[in-house]
Amino acid sequence: MEVEGDSNMEEDSGNESEDDLEDNDFDDREDCLVIRLTMEEKRRLRLPWRHSLIIKLLGKRIRYNFFCKKLYQIWKPIGVLKVIDIGNHFFLIRFSKKEDMEVVVQGGPWLVLDHYLTLRCWRPNFNPFTTKNDCVAVWVRFLGIPMEYHDSKFLTKFAQHIGKPIKGDTTTSRMNRDNFAIMRIKINLSKPLVSKDRLRK
Numbered sequence: 624m625e626v627e628g629d630s631n632m633e634e635d636s637g638n639e640s641e642d643d644l645e646d647n648d649f650d651d652r653e654d655c656l657v658i659r660l661t662m663e664e665k666r667r668l669r670l671p672w673r674h675s676l677i678i679k680l681l682g683k684r685i686r687y688n689f690f691c692k693k694l695y696q697i698w699k700p701i702g703v704l705k706v707i708d709i710g711n712h713f714f715l716i717r718f719s720k721k722e723d724m725e726v727v728v729q730g731g732p733w734l735v736l737d738h739y740l741t742l743r744c745w746r747p748n749f750n751p752f753t754t755k756n757d758c759v760a761v762w763v764r765f766l767g768i769p770m771e772y773h774d775s776k777f778l779t780k781f782a783q784h785i786g787k788p789i790k791g792d793t794t795t796s797r798m799n800r801d802n803f804a805i806m807r808i809k810i811n812l813s814k815p816l817v818s819k820d821r822l823r824k
Contacts, residue, residue: 665747674724675717675745677709681759683738684712693735698727713751731807732762758811760789765804773804786810 660668680690691706694716698704702720709715718724727733733740741759763785765778772778782788787809 669747672715672717672745674721675715676724676727677713677715677743677745677749677751679713679741680735681739681741683736685736690714690735697733697735698723700726709749709751711751713754715745731760755813758809760807760809762805763808765806768804778804778806782806782808 685693687706687708691704694704694706700718700720700723702718702723704719704723705717707715707717716727718727728742728744731740731742733742739759739761763782765781772781779788785808789807789809
């Protein structure tokens with residue numbers, strides 16, 4: 624069974640047009656039932672999941688109930704978390720409070736039993752069995768950098784040699800640390816990690 628977007632619908636503003644492209648990414652085969660969705664149906668079906676995350680624990684499998692308990696412990700939400708096992712060790716987390724989701728996305732890194740928890744925002748038609756989980760956001764420390772280089776623009780340029788810079792640490796940006804700088808970077812786990820870098824002064 625396949626689901627398609629209605630190609631006769633006008634493109635909506637925002638992200639709906641991108642979602643529409645995903646829905647149409649199917650082959651028309653005679654032996655397959657195709658269900659077409661209108662833009663209104665897609666909005667209605669997707670709206671409840673807008674404040675959701677898709678997570679996966681790297682390199683570790685733990686029991687569902689224990690996993691839920693650990694998420695409450697590390698995230699400390701003010702609302703309710705709905706944790707859904709969607710297969711292939713991926714979990715869909717639905718937040719009753721938008722603030723809780725923002726804290727989780729902006730915080731971290733999150734670890735459960737010393738294993739990294741990967742996060743991605745929910746998106747339509749996510750398939751846990753075909754998605755590659757090869758990117759993770761981590762906090763990287765830059766050791767031994769002189770204070771004059773503790774500059775957000777320079778550190779962003781420096782971080783691009785490792786991965787995709789996301790954001791810097793507020794303490795670093797205020798130059799309150801004198802022994803290291805820190806920045807959150809999205810790295811690709813399928814590529815070799817850079818263990819050393821040298822600043823040519």
